[in-house]
Amino acid sequence: MTALVLLDHEGGRIRKAALSAVAAATRLGDVHVLVAGDAAAAQAAAAIAGVSRVLHAADARYAHELAEPLAALIVSLAPGYDHIVAAAGALGKNVLPRAAALLDVQPIPDVVGIEGADTFVRPIYAGNALATVRSADAKKVLTVRSAAFDAAPAEGGSAPVEVVAPVDGADVSRFEAIHLSDSERPDLESARVVVSGGRGMQSEEKFHALDPLADALGAAIGASRAAVDSGFVANECQVGQTGKIVAPELYMAFGISGAIQHLAGMKDSRVIVAVNKDPEAPIFQVADYGIVGDLFEIVPQLADALKK
Amino acid sequence: MKILVPVKRVVDYNIKPRVKADGSGVETAGLKMSMNPFDEIAVEEAVRLREKGAASEVVVVSIGVQQAQDTLRTAMAMGADRAILVLSDESPEPLAVAKVLAKLVEKEQPGLVILGKQAIDDDMNATGQMLAGLLGWAQGTFASKVELADGRALVSREIDGGTEDVSLALPAIITADLRLNEPRYASLPNIMKAKKKPLETLQAADLGVDMAPRLTIVSVAEPAERSAGVKLASAAELVEKLRNEAKVI
DSSP, X not given: OEEEEEOOEEXXXXXXXXXXXXXXXXXXXXXXXXXXXXXXXXXXXXXXXXOOEEEEEOSGGGTTOOHHXXXXXXXXXXXXXXXXXXESSHHHHXXXXXXXXXXXXXXXXXXXXXXXXXXXXXXXXXXXXXXXXXXXXXXXXXXXXXXXXXXXXXXXXXXXXXXXXXXXXXXXXXXXXXXXXXOSSOOTTTOSEEEEEOGGGXXXXXXXXXXXXXXXXXXXXXXXXXXXXXTSSOGGGBBSTTSBOOOOSEEEEESOOOOHHHHTTXXXXXXXXXXXXXXXXXXXXXXXXXXXXXXXXXXXXXXHHHHO | OEEEEEOOEEEOTXXXXXXXXXXXXXXXXXXXXXXXXXXXXXXXXXXXXXXTTSOSEEEEEEEESTTHHXXXXXXXXXXXXXXXXXXOSSOOOHHHHHHHHHHHHHHHOOSEEEEESOOTTTOOOOHHHHHHHHHTOEEEEXXXXXXXXXXXXXXXXXXXXXXXXXXXXXXXXXXXXXXXXXXXXXXXXXXXXXXXXXXXXXXXXXXXXXXXXXXXXXXXXXXXXXXXXXEESOHHHHHHHHHHTSOOO
């Protein structure tokens, strides 16, 4: 059994979510990885522990990881593989279902458990149920939820890198521009601590009240959909069913009521803390520690107490 | 140009569903059903494009049981012109849905298909991409902005860490993210008008698509319950607990 893992990378580095996908794939067999774009990322992929081969899609048409050419490339490589895997991020969710349709396969998204070569566990209904599914397809195409698998070590491997020949496909899409938000903070999906704000933060300006606490903890900043929709914070901060799924050691929710769509994105965190004025807020039902009170008083007190 | 918008009838997003006692699935009987929220956004975008003169007709389609016609009527009350209901026994998988939609695309010849990014019941996030693959069309997934010009669609996509702009040759597939727009409410007069709009019914079996599921549900379980936590009185007490009891800081 051999699995092909499509790796997400940025700035020549492999994203942590992709390392979790590699770790999941090692449970299915021998692991080859596919890197589209720059050579530095392909070299970084070669060092991942557990990877036995790196396929580098070096042709210019793959530089921006557009779904149309990349899915066609994956289909051309598919005959050598039993499993085709990616992290359940924007890249994997965009590309893998397209490749699956071309292979006449039903994809299995957001896998959180592997029970065998054809049997997988995935959350449905915003994480309110866990379905165990068995695939009858000859090839399994899956995306894995990185929060559910420990990342493979980024160092220690020495896999050979080979450039794969491009494949002619429909030339129907063009990359125009990318707008990444530059944040000094750790990446939300791989942070050990996440400090999140909701509608209770009241404004964009007041949302910054979380900054000193996040600094003190070395935390990533997250948000509920309400905070994002109100314009308090950029939408890549959104945690939830339709945003990012995180499972940090510590998740701190300030002014977040705890709608099921938000809980879907954070309820697997090891420790959950909630601070909310409303003692009846649903977030308290999943919080290990809760404080009923005004977050604008409590957040500075927390930052002070951490310094002691 | 015609726009096709597939819509799905799902358990209302405010309802927390329960797993069936026998572990065979999720109990949906008797629950309030609504249009999938992402599909409302897709319908809204299509209607706006028609209002701007960028499209001439908006056709909505749903695949599923007879009651899905309520969802189609809702879409027509929002402004869609006509509807197609493809009757099928149960909730088909995205692969089968994409194949049915590909047949309808052949028949209707739309210049654009706008879907929701995912359905909130199966959380698959796959149908749009699969349809694009089957048709060989360009795809603009997780769209937060769409502009049509010179036979192309310029789409801003939500990606990890920001947004990306892509330009797609038409015909194309777009899947709607939450931030694409704010869907309108259907007014009472429009709900009444929607009752008179045409709704065509087809049988999935007549389309020559193999609807058999590829995934067998072995079991469905409740996720592990978190144990109840404690309420604390002060920030100092919380920091002490996080340091000495939970040992996370």
